[in-house]
Amino acid sequence: MNARIEGKPSAVKNRTTVERKSDREVVVTRTINGPARIVFEAFTKAELFKRWWVPKSMGMTLLSCELDARVGGKYRLVFDHDPEPAAFFGTYVEVKPYSRLAWTNDEGGEGGSVTTVTFEEKGGKTLVVLRESYPSKEALDAAGTGAADAMVETFDQLDELLVALGESSGQ
Amino acid sequence: MVQYVTRLDTSFAALSDATRRGVLEQLGRADASITDLAEKFDMTLTGMKKHVGVLEQAGLVTTKKIGRVRTCQLGPRRLEEETAWLERYRRRWDERFDALDKVVEELSRKEKSNERKNRR
Numbered sequence: 121m122n123a124r125i126e127g128k129p130s131a132v133k134n135r136t137t138v139e140r141k142s143d144r145e146v147v148v149t150r151t152i153n154g155p156a157r158i159v160f161e162a163f164t165k166a167e168l169f170k171r172w173w174v175p176k177s178m179g180m181t182l183l184s185c186e187l188d189a190r191v192g193g194k195y196r197l198v199f200d201h202d203p204e205p206a207a208f209f210g211t212y213v214e215v216k217p218y219s220r221l222a223w224t225n226d227e228g229g230e231g232g233s234v235t236t237v238t239f240e241e242k243g244g245k246t247l248v249v250l251r252e253s254y255p256s257k258e259a260l261d262a263a264g265t266g267a268a269d270a271m272v273e274t275f276d277q278l279d280e281l282l283v284a285l286g287e288s289s290g291q
Numbered sequence: 292m293v294q295y296v297t298r299l300d301t302s303f304a305a306l307s308d309a310t311r312r313g314v315l316e317q318l319g320r321a322d323a324s325i326t327d328l329a330e331k332f333d334m335t336l337t338g339m340k341k342h343v344g345v346l347e348q349a350g351l352v353t354t355k356k357i358g359r360v361r362t363c364q365l366g367p368r369r370l371e372e373e374t375a376w377l378e379r380y381r382r383r384w385d386e387r388f389d390a391l392d393k394v395v396e397e398l399s400r401k402e403k404s405n406e407r408k409n410r411r
């Protein structure tokens with residue numbers, strides 16, 4: 121169980137990788153061009169967070185965003201949604217300035233996922249590793265299939281998956 | 292939706308085994324009989340039949356019996372579903388992180404120009 125996919129490398133842009141580590145866990149990695157202190161602030165300060173968490177291409181509008189990034193502190197995001205606004209909320213369970221952050225995702229009721237993010241600075245850039253752990257594999261599968269974002273599969277992607285599977289099986 | 296998720300589970304379970312992933316890679320190059328596959332992976336016929344059975348159940352492989360030989364080939368549509376799942380997930384995060392990059396770069400620039408101003 122180590123399906124992995126990587127974006128094509130490019131000269132200007134850092135690569136985002138997604139790896140399904142197990143039935144219940146997905147890990148996303150990305151290097152951000154800036155020091156960990158600033159990246160951490162962009163994750164924990166509402167006025168910065170709302171500028172990037174919902175990029176325009178997602179087709180959703182953030183109506184409000186409150187973050188109380190302290191252990192035990194709450195966060196709440198409200199999106200414009202038909203027929204009524206949709207809220208995403210939870211509690212920060214780990215807040216270690218500039219290196220580690222974890223929060224629960226409680227909008228789905230009991231047994232929501234937990235998101236853990238680590239920030240590792242190297243040469244003025246920051247490696248962000250984001251881990252989403254779901255209580256069951258069904259919950260994880262559903263998370264990836266939400267929204268009407270069906271896409272056209274290409275053989276390129278099929279190739280990428282096969283190559284990645286080959287690498288992870290060590291053959 | 293529920294059906295889709297269940298199918299996806301079966302596929303991911305099928306993909307969790309190194310030999311089965313190897314079989315898929317092999318079939319990606321050329322169709323092969325179960326006997327061929329058993330030889331390639333140094334495995335008994337019974338063992339290979341089991342692996343192919345799991346892949347077949349997940350829809351990742353289809354088999355066809357011609358005479359006394361059972362030939363296996365990829366069921367390509369299904370593997371694309373798994374790829375699509377990961378790719379969708381990756382795109383969502385890629386878009387987010389692109390936006391984060393912009394915010395962080397802007398803040399870094401501002402800090403630097405403030406430092407310059409302060410030094411004056």
